[in-house]
Ligand code: HEC
């Protein structure tokens with residue numbers, strides 16, 4: 001494709017997303033949410049800007065962003081490092097249906113949260129950063145974008161909503177092996193993510209973000225992120241990695257997830273306040289405390305079924 005064609009494509013996409021933005025605002029007016037909310041939508045908070053924030057998070061909100069007041073995210077990842085094609089790709093970690101899922105109850109936060117709370121969940125964990133003010137232009141732009149995706153999804157043909165992914169990950173009934181995971185990593189992952197797991201930057205400047213994002217180390221997700229759960233990581237990796245040609249077996253996805261998540265990464269403060277009702281904590285949540293007698297290592301690497309069985313028996317009593 002010539003450079004000319006590429007820039008045409010970009011202009012078309014930007015054109016389409018700003019139309020989407022207008023659509024979202026008009027929809028807001030018609031469907032009648034609180035009037036003050038509609039009036040409060042700043043003109044700059046377009047869905048197109050929201051998409052840009054998901055795709056270029058490091059550049060716009062990262063640690064090297066020239067304006068210190070705009071440094072919200074704390075690592076070298078973009079939202080789109082995990083939510084592929086800025087969430088538009090159907091399948092694992094797609095954001096196409098997120099609009100319809102919120103507000104909802106969060107066991108981690110111990111209460112109901114809306115889409116803005118959920119975005120801030122990823123900001124503080126996956127992005128190792130601090131929460132965006134709920135009424136900031138950036139927060140509203142990202143929310144508008146995700147709401148727009150939901151509307152797009154509703155009118156997409158079945159063909160377009162189909163995910164082209166291998167069969168969903170099925171959890172092996174054993175402890176994951178870090179050693180076996182290292183072998184998988186070296187064969188299937190390090191060509192892009194690097195032998196040291198630190199990824200490959202676009203340029204020497206962190207501001208430009210990563211071509212291949214880091215899987216561990218200071219610029220990766222912190223130890224409170226969803227991706228540190230072995231089962232969450234294995235589901236994503238089996239469905240999506242190696243990028244463009246996902247072909248791991250369940251065992252390989254399970255072991256390589258354990259390997260990645262046994263490596264050092266940023267530490268989130270005060271994780272012990274998560275899950276005020278501890279019995280709601282997912283079995284593969286890797287950090288203390290727990291409401292059961294199983295060792296932390298088993299919550300990190302499995303086997304997980306005995307932990308589920310324990311809680312089921314408690315419930316039955
Ligand atoms: C390291 C990977 C990673 C990064 C980077 C990341 N997320 Fe997430 N995100 C996740 C995971 C894992 C989940 C939880 C999915 C689940 O509950 O099954 C999630 C969930 C979400 C959800 C809820 C989706 C739904 O349908 O319930 C939203 C919205 C979201 N992320 C937005 C963002 C935004 C915005 C950013 C950037 C500021 C971001 N994420 C960065 C991994 C990531």
Ligand code: HEC
Pocket residue numbers: 077080081082084085184185188189190191192193211212213214215220221227237241242243248256257260
């Ligand atoms: C061909 C290059 C390539 C290979 C090989 C590859 N990845 Fe990725 N991976 C990427 C890219 C690029 C992204 C970011 C998504 C994007 O930009 O579209 C990514 C994102 C990720 C993420 C989420 C973001 C982060 O930094 O945590 C994880 C986890 C991941 N890869 C794990 C793996 C694992 C495990 C393997 C081996 C089984 C693997 N990848 C193989 C290119 C690759």
